[in-house]
Amino acid sequence: MALPEVGIVMGSDSDLPVMAEAGRALERFGILYEMTVASAHRHPDKVARYARGASGAGLKVIIAGAGGAAHLPGVIASLTTLPVIGVPVATPHLGGLDSLYAIVQMPRGVPVATVAINSAYNAGLLAVQILSLGNKALQEELSRYRQELAARVEEQDRRLRRDGGEDGGSPGSNPEDKKPLR
Numbered sequence: 158m159a160l161p162e163v164g165i166v167m168g169s170d171s172d173l174p175v176m177a178e179a180g181r182a183l184e185r186f187g188i189l190y191e192m193t194v195a196s197a198h199r200h201p202d203k204v205a206r207y208a209r210g211a212s213g214a215g216l217k218v219i220i221a222g223a224g225g226a227a228h229l230p231g232v233i234a235s236l237t238t239l240p241v242i243g244v245p246v247a248t249p250h251l252g253g254l255d256s257l258y259a260i261v262q263m264p265r266g267v268p269v270a271t272v273a274i275n276s277a278y279n280a281g282l283l284a285v286q287i288l289s290l291g292n293k294a295l296q297e298e299l300s301r302y303r304q305e306l307a308a309r310v311e312e313q314d315r316r317l318r319r320d321g322g323e324d325g326g327s328p329g330s331n332p333e334d335k336k337p338l339r
């Protein structure tokens with residue numbers, strides 16, 4: 158049985174609505190992943206076990222999301238040499254800037270590749286790009302994905318030119334435009 162190549166870790170199950178997007182990106186490219194709740198603050202032993210065992214378990218990339226005093230991605234990065242992608246999860250009081258700063262400001266020597274606040278989908282894509290380094294088929298699939306993105310932009314532009322203007326509503330008023338580019 159094939160083993161998961163990407164580990165998605167989150168500080169709490171309250172992060173799941175955000176972190177599930179990382180899984181969607183991986184599924185889009187047929188990458189197997191596993192999901193884990195572990196907290197550097199609430200259960201440091203579990204985080205240490207997970208991070209130390211990740212490489213041996215066959216994982217190649219770890220995506221770690223947390224909110225607030227978001228030390229989870231950095232602590233995991235300190236315990237493994239696998240690439241760690243951090244997802245700052247938005248918080249009710251500080252909007253996720255707290256999470257962003259906590260994750261992105263790593264000391265020299267222990268990097269965490271940080272995506273934008275709540276951008277777990279991009280974290281999934283970045284993981285796919287890392288995995289594609291030794292995988293031509295995945296590289297080609299990524300190229301196709303980029304072509305789809307470009308086609309969506311062209312489609313939006315065509316619609317804007319067709320419907321935009323005085324009687325056509327404002328750009329972006331079409332519900333199609335609210336769909337995320339995937």
Ligand code: C2R
Nearest residue numbers: 168169171196197198223224227228229
């Ligand atoms: P609860 O909803 O469980 O109270 O968690 C979680 O990632 C979550 O966004 C609130 C927030 O606390 C975060 N948390 C961390 C860590 N553990 C949990 N930032 C950690 O170890 O970094």
